[in-house]
Amino acid sequence: xxxxxxxxxxxxxxxxxxxxxxxxxxxxxxxxxxxxxxxxxxxxxxxxxxxxxxxxxxxxxxxxxxxxxxxxxxxxxxxxxxxxxxxxxxxxxxxxxxxxxxxxxxxxxxxxxxxxxxxxxxxxxxxxxxxxxxxxxxxxxxxxxxxxxxxxxxxxxxxxxxxxxxxxxxxxxxxxxxxxxxxxxxxxxxxxxxxxxxxxxxxxxxxxxxxxxxxxxxxxxxxxxxxxxxxxxxxxxxxxxxxx
Amino acid sequence: xxxxxxxxxxxxxxxxxxxxxxxxxxxxxxxxxxxxxxxxxxxxxxxxxxxxxxxxxxxxxxxxxxxxxxxxxxxxxxxxxxxxxxxxxxxxxxxxxxxxxxxxxxxxxxxxxxxxxxxxxxxxxxxxxxxxxxxxxxxxxxxxxxxxxxxxxxxxxxxxxxxxxxxxxxxxxxxxxxxxxxxxxxxxxxxxxxxxxxxxxxxxxxxxxxxxxxxxxxxxxxxxxxxxxxxxxxxxxxxxxxxxxxxxxxxxxxxxxxxxxxxxxxxxxxxxxxxxxxxx
Numbered sequence: 001x002x003x004x005x006x007x008x009x010x011x012x013x014x015x016x017x018x019x020x021x022x023x024x025x026x027x028x029x030x031x032x033x034x035x036x037x038x039x040x041x042x043x044x045x046x047x048x049x050x051x052x053x054x055x056x057x058x059x060x061x062x063x064x065x066x067x068x069x070x071x072x073x074x075x076x077x078x079x080x081x082x083x084x085x086x087x088x089x090x091x092x093x094x095x096x097x098x099x100x101x102x103x104x105x106x107x108x109x110x111x112x113x114x115x116x117x118x119x120x121x122x123x124x125x126x127x128x129x130x131x132x133x134x135x136x137x138x139x140x141x142x143x144x145x146x147x148x149x150x151x152x153x154x155x156x157x158x159x160x161x162x163x164x165x166x167x168x169x170x171x172x173x174x175x176x177x178x179x180x181x182x183x184x185x186x187x188x189x190x191x192x193x194x195x196x197x198x199x200x201x202x203x204x205x206x207x208x209x210x211x212x213x214x215x216x217x218x219x220x221x222x223x224x225x226x227x228x229x230x231x232x233x234x235x236x237x238x239x240x241x242x243x244x
Numbered sequence: 245x246x247x248x249x250x251x252x253x254x255x256x257x258x259x260x261x262x263x264x265x266x267x268x269x270x271x272x273x274x275x276x277x278x279x280x281x282x283x284x285x286x287x288x289x290x291x292x293x294x295x296x297x298x299x300x301x302x303x304x305x306x307x308x309x310x311x312x313x314x315x316x317x318x319x320x321x322x323x324x325x326x327x328x329x330x331x332x333x334x335x336x337x338x339x340x341x342x343x344x345x346x347x348x349x350x351x352x353x354x355x356x357x358x359x360x361x362x363x364x365x366x367x368x369x370x371x372x373x374x375x376x377x378x379x380x381x382x383x384x385x386x387x388x389x390x391x392x393x394x395x396x397x398x399x400x401x402x403x404x405x406x407x408x409x410x411x412x413x414x415x416x417x418x419x420x421x422x423x424x425x426x427x428x429x430x431x432x433x434x435x436x437x438x439x440x441x442x443x444x445x446x447x448x449x450x451x452x453x454x455x456x457x458x459x460x461x462x463x464x465x466x467x468x469x470x471x472x473x474x475x476x477x478x479x480x481x482x483x484x485x486x487x488x489x490x491x492x493x494x495x496x497x498x499x500x501x502x503x504x505x506x507x508x509x510x511x512x513x514x515x516x517x518x519x520x521x522x523x524x
Contacts, residue, residue, distance in 0.1 A: 011474075048266055050266045057468070134493060138269055
């Protein structure tokens with residue numbers, strides 16, 4: 001590891017481990033690797049960890065460990081050997097998106113704003129491989145980095161009261177997928193039939209920070225076919241293991 | 245079983261919260277005032293993590309379909325059993341067919357109803373705490389029937405070393421720690437923060453807003469974890485104290501972090517009540 005994170009108290013039950021405030025893949029890799037290392041240790045004093053773009057928040061039990069003791073423990077762990085044993089490799093997930101007008105409510109507005117044609121917008125959106133930096137905002141909402149500059153567009157000044165589950169949108173410099181019905185201000189360009197969050201699974205999200213996402217274009221009929229397959233629990237999302 | 249005859253303003257089942265799923269963006273939820281919830285379980289000899297009913301401002305009407313024991317802690321919302329006022333912080337025997345009602349709010353806003361063995365709603369991702377999109381419903385509804393663990397088979401009363409005390413409903417000073425972005429504030433802002441009596445604004449299980457603004461030019465931060473008790477400062481100067489159902493990450497500077505006790509204290513307050521921050 002090349003960076004030395006700092007260890008800050010965050011209330012009585014949490015420690016914030018923080019790296020330089022940058023959103024880039026090298027810092028994310030340190031966050032993800034260190035978080036997996038902490039998880040792998042299964043330290044009983046640690047309740048859970050919340051990794052994000054440049055930080056890990058460690059929730060601990062103050063009755064069993066003090067902040068200072070935890071700091072020593074974390075520093076030792078950080079210095080220690082690289083990850084060992086079987087860890088989940090990072091994956092590239094291919095997520096089908098239907099950009100049909102039925103779903104792409106704001107495609108025209110994005111086209112007017114960017115000066116790009118609708119086919120150009122879709123092409124730019126599926127071309128990029130996006131980095132998963134964090135999960136938050138809603139259960140299963142992925143913070144994705146890598147949206148083409150030409151597609152950056154402000155959120156709507158009047159958010160919609162309801163955006164459909166699976167909606168794919170653009171909000172500022174980000175693109176993302178609504179994992180559930182929600183009010184929201186993003187510019188909606190398509191919809192995925194894939195479930196980003198499933199409470200019935202022990203691991204409710206298939207993606208993790210450190211993974212990558214690519215959108216693939218599907219037609220309305222393919223979309224409907226995938227919906228049916230998901231209902232039958234016989235749809236497997238396409239993925240590739242990423243080798244470092 | 246109990247039956248909800250009248251749902252009340254916001255009645256839900258809560259426990260100590262959903263642990264281990266924040267990394268997937270799932271809020272912890274759990275009883276807003278953990279101290280009162282724990283006390284209600286303690287009085288019945290229940291486990292600390294048993295699910296209780298959180299009753300907010302206007303309580304529900306409840307019919308007991310089996311005899312059992314209950315305890316009510318936290319806010320005094322004038323509970324009554326078959327029309328007779330019933331005390332707080334006590335184990336109460338109820339018979340089949342008894343009716344529990346709540347009346348005028350006297351102190352606090354959230355009451356906790358514990359029942360022998362705890363309520364047995366579905367465990368989703370390790371917790372029974374209601375949360376929209378995670379559990380089947382976010383609130384109890386008219387006609388709902390909710391199971392509990394036993395009728396009389398009350399657990400042995402175990403005296404614990406750190407048994408919970410009734411919450412201090414009169415407290416207005418909230419104990420706080422410096423938040424991760426506290427040092428982004430200038431001296432004048434810090435002085436204001438600790439010398440202002442703030443009025444509580446809009447609030448719910450996700451957050452309490454403060455009515456007074458703290459003008460600032462703080463930039464937003466890279467999205468990072470927020471916790472129940474985190475005080476966020478928006479560019480418009482609004483301060484938002486996050487509560488149990490809050491999002492897991494946020495991009496506003498986290499200027500303060502409430503103590504665990506202060507979160508419970510705040511959970512008993514309503515709009516327009518005053519609070520101030522005290523650094524510990």
